[in-house]
Amino acid sequence: MSALTKRPGGAAVAESFATQLLRWARTHGRTGLPWQPPPGSLADPYRVWVSEIMLQQTQVQSVRGYFQRFTDRFPSLGSLAKADLQEVLAVWSGLGYYARARNLHRAAQQIEAAWGGRFSDRAEDWQRLPGVGRSTAAAIVSICFGQREAILDANVRRVLARQVMAQEPWGSAALDQRLWQEAEQRLPLRRQDMPRYTQAMMDLGATVCLSRSADCAACPVVGFCQAHAAGRVADFPVPRAKAPRPSRKAFWLLVVYQNQLGLWQRPPEGIWGGLWTPWDIPAAEPWPQGSEPLTMLRHGFTHFTLEVEVRLISPQTKAGMLSLQRQSRGHGQTLEFRPLVDFLALGLPAPVRRLLASSGLAG
Ligand code: SF4
Known part of the structure; x- marks a missing residue:
C-alpha cells in the first residue's frame, strides 16, 4: 500500500498530487522542445512518437538537433513510410542504437498499411508496433489524445521509488509492478489535464529529482514524498542486487x-x-x-x-x-x-x- 492509499481520502490525496504537479508545470515545465506544439495547439502524434523513440536511450539535449534533422527530411508519416531504409539510417546516423530507426521505419509502414495512415488514440494499438513499449505508448496517447494512461520511464521510476520508499531493487519485476500501480493512482481525473501531467512527470525527473541530487526544496510533490520525510532520499531507488562474485x-x-x-x-x-x-x-x-x-x-x-x-x-x-x-x-x-x-x-x-x-x- 502506498502513502497515497493509506491516508484517509486516498483519491483526494492522489488528485492533490496531480494538482500540485500541474500547478508547478505551468511555470516550471520545460517548454520550447521541438516536438512540443505551439501554445494552444494539439500535439502532433507523429512528432511526439519520433521524439519518444529518440529519447528512449538519449538525453533531450542530444536529441534536439537529430529530431530537427529527421523531421526536416521526413516531415510526415507518409514520407517516412515511403523512404528507403538506408536513407533513414543515414539521417539517424550518430544517434546510435540503430534498431530504433529500423523500428520507426517498419512501424511507419505498419501504420500506413494497418491503420490507413491514421494515428490510433489507444495505447494497446501503439504497443503492437515495433519499438513501442508500454510507457512510450502511454506517453503518446496521453500527450496527443488526453488518454488517462500512466508513463513509467526511468526518470519517473526514480521519482516514484523515492515517493513511496520502494524497497524492491531497481530493475526488478516487483519494483515495476509496484510503481505501475503508483503511477496509475496519481493520474489526474480530467482527461484535458493529461498532456501537461505526462510532460510534468517527465520534467520533474529530468530537472528536479535527479539521480545524483534531488532538489527537494524545489519539488512540487515534496509533501507526498516518504523518502524526503524520512531524510533518506539518497537510499532510493534501492540499487539492483549484485550477484555474488564467483x-x-x-x-x-x-x-x-x-x-x-x-x-x-x-x-x-x-x-x-x-x-x-x-x-x-x-x-x-x-x-x-x-x-x-x-x-x-x-x-x-x-x-x-x-x-x-x-x-x-x-x-x-x-x-x-x-x-x-x-x-x-x-x-x-x-x-x-x-x-x-x-x-x-x-x-x-x-x-x-x-x-x-x-x-x-x-x-
Ligand atoms: S521530494 Fe525530493 S526525493 Fe521526493 S520526489 Fe521530490 S525531489 Fe524527489
Whole structure:
C-alpha cells in the first residue's frame, strides 16, 4: 500500500498530487522542445512518437538537433513510410542504437498499411508496433489524445521509488509492478489535464529529482514524498542486487633455488598477460614431492575472485631444480631462475608482489 492509499481520502490525496504537479508545470515545465506544439495547439502524434523513440536511450539535449534533422527530411508519416531504409539510417546516423530507426521505419509502414495512415488514440494499438513499449505508448496517447494512461520511464521510476520508499531493487519485476500501480493512482481525473501531467512527470525527473541530487526544496510533490520525510532520499531507488562474485581456485608452487626464484612468463593474452607468476599447478595434478604449505591468497578480478593455495619448494641440488623445471615445462610453464630484483624489473602482478613481500623474499 502506498502513502497515497493509506491516508484517509486516498483519491483526494492522489488528485492533490496531480494538482500540485500541474500547478508547478505551468511555470516550471520545460517548454520550447521541438516536438512540443505551439501554445494552444494539439500535439502532433507523429512528432511526439519520433521524439519518444529518440529519447528512449538519449538525453533531450542530444536529441534536439537529430529530431530537427529527421523531421526536416521526413516531415510526415507518409514520407517516412515511403523512404528507403538506408536513407533513414543515414539521417539517424550518430544517434546510435540503430534498431530504433529500423523500428520507426517498419512501424511507419505498419501504420500506413494497418491503420490507413491514421494515428490510433489507444495505447494497446501503439504497443503492437515495433519499438513501442508500454510507457512510450502511454506517453503518446496521453500527450496527443488526453488518454488517462500512466508513463513509467526511468526518470519517473526514480521519482516514484523515492515517493513511496520502494524497497524492491531497481530493475526488478516487483519494483515495476509496484510503481505501475503508483503511477496509475496519481493520474489526474480530467482527461484535458493529461498532456501537461505526462510532460510534468517527465520534467520533474529530468530537472528536479535527479539521480545524483534531488532538489527537494524545489519539488512540487515534496509533501507526498516518504523518502524526503524520512531524510533518506539518497537510499532510493534501492540499487539492483549484485550477484555474488564467483570464486576460482588456483595452486601455485613457489620454487626457490640458491636465492633465485623460479617464475614463468604468462602468455600475452589472458589474465596477467606477459607478467611473471609462480608455477600454476593444474588442479588435477599432485603437488611435487617435498613442497610445504606457505600461505593462502585472495585476489579480486572484476568477474571473479581468485583463491590461491601457495606452497614452497627449495630444491637442494641442481638436479632437483632441473627436474622441477622439466615438470613445469610439461605444463607449458617453463620456469626461469633469476634473482628477485630482476623479476621486479620485468613485471609481477600485485598479488605475487604481496606474496613475495609477506614471505620475506622481497623487501
Ligand atoms: S521530494 Fe525530493 S526525493 Fe521526493 S520526489 Fe521530490 S525531489 Fe524527489
